Amino acid sequence: MIVITGAAGFIASCLVQKLNSEGYHDLVLVDDFSDAGQNKNFAGKRFTKQVDREDFVSWLRENQLHVQFVFHLGARTDTTEFDYALLNRLNLDYSKDVWNTCVEFGLPLVYASSAATYGLGEVGYDDDETRLEQLKPLNPYGESKNDFDIWALKQDRKPFFWAGLKFFNVYGPNEYHKGRMASVIFHTYNQIMKSGEMKLFQSHNPDFKDGEQMRDFVYVKDVTEVMYFLMHHRKDSGIYNLGSGTARTFLDLATNTFKALGKEPKISFVPTPEDIRDKYQYFTEAKMDKLKSIGYHKPFHSLEEGVEDYVQNYLSKGEYL
Template sequence: MYLVTGGAGFIGSNLVAALAARGEEVMVVDRLGSGDKWRNLAKHGIAGLLPPEEIEDFWAAEPPVTAVLHMGAISATTETDGDLVAATNLTLPLWLWSACAARGVPFLYASSAATYGDGAQGFDDDASPAALARLRPLNLYGWSKLAFDRRVAQMLERGAPRPPQWAGLRFFNVYGPNEAHKGRMASVLFHKFRQVMAGEPATLFRSDRADIADGQQMRDFVHVDDCVAVMLWLLENPQVSGLFNVGSGRARSFLDLVQAMFAALGREPDIRFIDMPADLRGKYQYFTEAPLDRLRAAGFNAQTTPLEEGVRRTVQDVLMTEDPYR
């Protein structure tokens, strides 16, 4: 049985779908709330749905867990409740780490490209304490993810008990199926598609930097299928542990993304630039790109999905269908 926290969420539900397709038993740890988040799981058989507050009691019963895949988090970059974020993004994964170490269970967890802050220190997924100490996230979410990465590095350096396999995955700008529940935190592609379907132009933030034109802010956009492929490969290669970037390996502009969306829709681009919201000013990444050298050196050689193909698949095979869930 695989234990997937955040298994009804975006990346988590795509992972659950892939494991279920392989015939694996999957216990999902998540809350569904009162919206349509349940639809992310509706097409797949699962072993059960466990509220996060019951995970310790579940673990105490010593179920036959093959691996823990910790995708659950407070992922809103605008969240300001420090105690909530620390409890969810730091305290819980520390407990899971210790529990997996004690029982000899592999542990994979979601880190984030938000740990890199404005990118001034680069995007090297160096897991050493010295390298991690140099990073300066721009928001509470990024700090919480970095705090856990740093604690893992400290425990490894001190020879503390560790899971037999562990991997921290620094996901970059992920897009794909099962984002509808994320609200403001859904991908740019999802929001722009909704705008255009409502008869509006696709809006992008104006640049407030003189050296970067409007729409030329750049991100490493990675299809969720590529993220799942990395996790499945890690499960198949238990000798591999470490902190790894997970992206496409190539930065592309927001303008590229939106133009690819219009091409997938068979429409001429209709784009309007708007001012950046006040709560994002000074906390906005203008460039991200995931070097994949460490992941490649570890043996992962699958090719990542080109942006235009990933956007086409997401728009035509998911968002434009009657049942836009995986």
């Protein structure tokens, strides 16, 4: 069996589809399955069992002989969450329990970290593990992810293979339930369909013009390809960036969304909300040399390719991956 935590969520449910497409159906899905909106993400997919996240660690201990691989992708991912106790319970302590159980029973583990750990990029976006304690995340979510990365590296006992993946700005099908935390592409599409235009955030940084803030947007199909590769690779443990490796502007993103819809761009700018203005990343770009160095050489979707596929084959049709 292959275990996927956070399985009702965005990236994990796309991983379930990737595994199904490769012939893997003996999957155990772990999550809080009380959200009907999220449950649509795994409708029609093939799996063996659902396990409530509160029961998972004990279930894993009891069923470890049947488990081949663990993808721990479940987390509290809201970057505006300031309940430290909740984040410590779900993102730090829970992950430690999963890690320690994998160590005890010799199970390989891939877990979700985040590019939110890099903060404003004061020391760059290099997945050099010696720099982790220098990073300055901008919010408690990023802190919780960095805290776990640091903890994992300090452990004397580690899974025989493990990888922490620093996801950059992932977009794609199955993020319908994420609300404010959904990708800018998702919000751009919905704004265009509702009003015929897109309002992007103004720049409050003199080094960037309006709309020229840059992020590393990575298509979820590329993310699942990397995870599938790691499931078979099972060596070269460590922490890896997972982005496209190329920063693009929000204007590029919005313009390509209009193009995928066959519409002329109509873009204006509004002030960045004050509650996120001081913690806003103006530039992110994953340094991808480390992943390439262990043999991953598949090309990533360009922003143009990813947006076109997402808009035309999923958003416009209300389809799930």
